[in-house]
Amino acid sequence: MQRAQKHQVPGSTPGIILHYQISYSSENPILNNKVEFPYVYRIISNELSEVDAIMSMFKYFGWNWVGLIVSDDDYGYRARNESFDDIDLVAYETFDFRISYRIYTAVYTMAHALHELYGTMTSLPKSAESLHVYFKQWQLNALMRRVKFRTTSGDEINFENNGDQPVRYDILKYYFFRLGLKIIKVGSFDASKSDGNQLFFNNSTSLWEPYFSEFVYSNCSEPCIPGYRKAKIEGKPSCCYTCVQCADGEMSNITDAQNCMKCSKYEKSNSGRNSCIPRNLNYLSYEDQLGATLSFISIILSIMCAVILGIFRKYRETPIVRANNQYLSCLLLISLMLCFLSSLLFIGRPTQICCILQQVIFGIVFTISLSSLLAKTLTVIIAFNATKPGSKLKKYVGTQLSIILIIVCSLGETVISAVWLACNPPFAEADTLSDPDYIFLFCYEGSGILFFCIIGYMGTLALLSFIVAFLAKDFPDRFNEAKNITFSMLVFCSVWVTFVPAYLSSKGSRMVAVEIFAILSSSAGLLGCIFIPKCYIIFLRPERNKIKKHRYKMECDFQHFIFFFVEKHS
Template structure:
């Protein structure tokens, strides 16, 4: 039987396999079953495994295979195709043709059907919401164009102009007792440094550059040190002046401007030395943060060394704490123009702001982290300006009789 081969009259070749089985040859029939029980067979194709060219499947495309009872084919597959944006994932314990569709992870995409794996976007791109393509990541930094940046810059300029106006008032009324009290030169120096404190916040707004990153923390640290050391010097001026009036006191030779200015210079030199060591050893530089936010590229200033940054904050905080203690000790000295109470309130506010700054700064990122520092600078500077100088302006313009009758401390 395995050697028998012949052709029929129709031209079909007949042969048998080793066990005497003929090769498979099938007609594909479409059956129409009518209501009266009759069945009509229509040949729509064939399958022939006996040809020399391999398996042959033929389907007559001119015949409507589905009508009149069906509108579509039944799919002979285990799982539906995975759409673009998804990838195949094998189902444990199921045949290899069975799988589930898993959406591409954030930062990946697939733009074909039944993708085996997702394609990772470049570090400058992110995947769209459908995970079908990569789009550029947004750039994040505190800009003058956004509401937060424009609001903070407007507040900064407004307060600096206020400082300039008060400075002009103090220069005009420089010979009055209220201005001369507690050292008028220190008052002018404090106003100038506060004006610079407000203006230095502008270095924090805008796209970070090399020069801005180098200057902003150093400038902030130095001008704030001058401000706080001026407040400390004013407080010590009050203490020395009142103790110098006691009989036999040796503090009379320290009453005056020289000691206060020297104290400001010495305190400022300490901050300048820290800043110079910082810039020489590990200076700040602009950096693109790709990891903190998957959707945004955060442009920021890498401080180079967090240790030096918090050394600057700690140095200023130490001076503020000394000023608070000194002002608290001098707050009950009997004089109409004693600034110790005002300085105590201003230093309480100052220390509260910067005490809350550290955890808020460490828990923020991107433009919000910069905004936290700007807010701390503006609020603490405004506290000094309001507590120390607004009462003086009130007396100058609304209670001039107090200015003419009061004793003064020079």
């Protein structure tokens, strides 16, 4: 029998390797190696199992700020330096209360083995000398493994295959008072039981009296609730930390989380930072107040176009309708109505087909509107110059030139749109980076250059219409549209010049709303500047829409000439 000394393992000294040794204090796990230590037995469990038992108790009570008391031997030094690497020791004492009891158990164990060996002597003299003469020490090995008895305190002693005692511990409460030391068993640990049932505390026994009246809280820091993570405090033990709330887009759903977990790009953290929730989708929808307002305005303006078209159809024989090329006026009204309706393609959740149609349809339809204005103004200029003697422009007077001009101008816009769709068409895109709370759904232009080429092409037509209308604004005609067209082109250019910086500085639904506003306001400018004055004359000033009045000043009324001249050459 032997107690391990500092840095010494039983059975490792030459000359005693083949001697039976029953250790009452060495808990070194190396003794489990039965090749090197075949005859070493322990009446105490190895140190690793005791560490497990202690750690189980720490976890049970939730302690991380404790004092550790170990014996002044190999186990004590290993426990201090290795077994509890994750625990900062704040108290370290050398103390052992049960050495004498273990010595008694070791002696009693050897006595049981020798007694059984003595009982196997049937034909030999039963004396100590006979045991020494007829039996070798190694023959005691099988008997030692079969030893099983209970001590006077009720502890069961037996050895497993590795020569260790089964892992069972009593949990004792020590407290000092004037008359001495009192020890009370308050629980136990049995490694042979299933997980969750290994640790037991006696509920009938007060764990904390007489020093405490309630559960002992022994933590350096308060636990970090879900939504927070632990942050180490410099210069403090690892169990001392501060709680830091997870950042936006991160969360923790456990207590005392070491790190926060990032939410996916389609999720955000809730206000408590303890879970991830879907991010809000941001796009211009019909349910939004802004989307509903814009769609309502679009429908009202398209209805106005249809109503004015009906008015022009009804009053098609009046001078004011016939003098301004009723066919081009009807085409312009239809194209403006389609422009208003095309803005509805921009409202709602973006899809691939909508992204393609909204830009292409608007570009082509609005180009037809601008081409119609350009054709109307050129017709006035050509007709005016065709009145001069010997003018070769007479052959260009009529509707054919207008139709050809509209087709050619629209074809240019169509070619740009076709190249755009073939090279890098628009597509639905989700922006997850601009705002942590929202996912912006929008139609990405694909090729920004071709997108602004379409806008630039329409701007070029508008500029040409403005120049031509400005040249014709002083022609002698009470029905001359040049002034109205000039003003409408100023409105158009003002809207689309301010559109570019506003569009580039907006995001999400606001970006789409800016483009819809530009479409509606520029189209409404054309509708209001060109057709509202005519409706005013038709309904409120009908005396100005009389053929007699028109013919009365034929000598100075240029438009009267144009009216008959165009009718003749159509």
